[in-house]
Amino acid sequence: MADSIITPEMRGAIGVESVPVTQEIEKGAIIRFAQAIGDPNPLFTDEAAARRSRYGGIIAPPTFLRSIIAGPPTVEFDIPYSANLDGGSEWEYFEPVRPGDRITHTVRITDVFERQGRLGNMLFVIREGRYVNQFGTLAALERNTGINYEPQDAG
């Protein structure tokens, strides 16, 4: 078995929160996101229709929060691979996200491990993203699996 590429620096980054980023949610950004994913749901795109709903106005589609880019990690470490893939996400939703909300986003690594697969040795990084609104309410959590690998020569 090959030597582990997991370093003490990687392990030291587990549990440490990224630099918080606060973003004001713009209605136009929600509508453009809904258009980009091809979702015509009036709750996400039509203010007049959404006002008649129980939400009283436009809300963001479930994965809109991906558009808030996390701040830099407070503990840096090197990953010896140049390519990465998204392995998947687990979302929990607690509160709708609306235009005008100020969402503070932080991310922390909860686990790091490696596995052999069709892309060779792969480094898995599990991250938990928190999205908290201006009232201090947790709006959503996203647990994401990042997969890092080194591309093999096609020839």
Place this chain on the structure above:
Amino acid sequence: MSDQIYFEDVRPGAELPTLRKDPTTQQLVMYAGASGDFYQIHYDQGFAQANGLPDVILHGALKNAFLGQLVTDWIGEMGTLKRLTVQYRGMDVPGAPVFCKGIVKKAAVQDGQGVVECDVWLENSEGRKTTPGSAVVSLPLRSR
């Protein structure tokens, strides 16, 4: 808004209405812009192939969004999405349709809410499930 589904309408084994999506390279560029994910494997074919990929591929998070649409279309305005899980097991490329599907696994009233658990997935035109997942929603009760 479309017709509302109620908890009482749902039982295990019921299928969610299939959502067909036809992602294009243009959609991948729109999604890159809207999400801020500008990783080149999603719009630069040469870059994607140099990274061992067959072609540019769909953002996993775009497929996540498609499955979100599957569920939010089904639960309607009065339904609430509580949990959504997706795993990107296989790659999907633009220019080919994908089909978002789901099936109800469990339905129970918990704390006065009609809670429904579903398996959801995205499959390609060969019927291969590239993106399995699950969802937990609450649906309104007719009796309230």
